[in-house]
Amino acid sequence: MKTRIMILACLLAVPAGRMTAQQQTAPEQKATVQTQGDSIIIRKGKGDMRIKVYEEQLEDGEKKEVQIYEGVYLEKVDADKRTFLDALPFIPKKRRYNAYEPHCSGLYIGYSRLANDFLSFGASDKMVLDLSKSWEFGFNILSVYHNFKKNPHWGINLGVSWGYRSFNIDGNYALLKENGTSIFTAGNEETSYNKSRLRHFFFRVPVLMEWQQRVGRRKVFFNAGPEFEIRHGVKSFSHINGGKKKTVGKGMYVQPVGINLLAQAGYGNIGIYLRYSTYGLFQKDKGPEVSPYSFGVAWYL
Template identity: 25%
Template sequence: MKKLIILSIFCLGISMSYADNTTSTQDTVIRTVTIVSETNPSTGAVRTTTTKTEKIIQAKVENSGSNVIFDGSSYNIIFSWKKKKKLQPHWTGIGMGFMNYNDKDIPNGRLQVSRSHNFTVNLIDYHKQIKNSNWLFVSGIGFEWSRYHFQDNAALTRIDGVTRFEPAPEGINYNSSKLLVYYITFPLLLEYQTSGIHMSGGVVAFFKYYSKSQVNYYTERGRQVINMGRDLNIRPVDIKLRLQVGINDVHVYGYYSPMSMFNKDRGPDLRTYTIGVMIGI
């Protein structure tokens, strides 16, 4: 009597390789194990025979090359990182500008534009690219120091709770009459970039942390410096519109204040505007 038992076991091994193009080779290895048992009818002895075979099948698999776009960078599903040059915002930097306002209806409040300027230091920016476009949302933190110098022989001071330009006392001629206002700034801008040229616009919030009106003049006792007031009803939070155009890291910026610098009915209607130049860092 002959008894035949055949057992086949298939094992699959896959080897993967990466290629620079979109085609990769995958080898399939098939191993077969056959076991045959025979029984001698006379003696009853059992003899077992084992046979092993191996077959290698080569197959080519086309890589679809699918990518996932994330935060302006290309993320490949086979973990190859395709770095794309990111757009950089143009907020951080240092700058200087000249300020002005319409002083036609402000008695004793004419401005010396050549001596009225602001200094800007923008330290931090945060930006978010809009999908895979040339547009950015830009925010950050900056500092601004503004100095207004006045032409008339008068100074800003608060009288009966209202800030106004008060003429100098009789016999005194102010050598300098100025207003100092220092701010922390927070922008919210939309920026577009192409071929090294960038344009941005939006609003900037100005948080006042220091202000002072100061005059100086000369008498027989020498130079006198007088502080005319610190809390001058200046808005603690001001909003200005900003427009900026530039090439690479050099740009021209402008501000316009749609609201008066002073609280309503508590000071003159000073709606300032600024033009300046910044160098990016």
């Protein structure tokens, strides 16, 4: 009989011990700070922290500590944690004073040029342009970045932009498609060309290494790196014999994929850029040997 009673007591003691252990996990931490008779008591529990302030006052000739303040601070939320919203464009983001601020173009516009050789900035004599009317514009549709430190000067930016580029041909010339090539053709007595141009749309994916330094309220920055370009919707237009604009060729044997070198510099949300293609605009032996480049201004969102 005594043996049965002892076994039953042991079985009842097991859940009671578990309940006691659960109550003792995550004990409340308490710290008391005393300063010139006043007291500050800090109690830290599992998910919050309570602060009580007591002031020493005289009541009925006796010194007593009277509570004058109590505050509750909830569990800290990491404000630097990134979500998928950080990759979306035009979403306002709260940033700390020294936080890294990437500069992938939000909106940009600039002049387009054609040179004879890579890294040459002179105007091409193989395809003469009206430089004041040859331009490009684009806007950023996706942007992500990686910074190297908590309060960095350095980071890597990755973006995707979409836009439009137009080369306006000067004089009585047009870019025609003949015998499997694109030929820069002059007008004659029978056929005249006016306001001719070559245009294409593009997707661009820049991968930029950036340095930045705060000066006053904003940051000076510089970034550079390769940019991959996909060209589409290529067309050549001209006004023939003073008539309406007419499409004189599509595709025009333009390279569908290009690799550019991109450099940007600026202050705050405004900057300038220089973009240069690493190889020719047209496929080999399919058109004039010209290298496109552009420069302009950008507004970083």
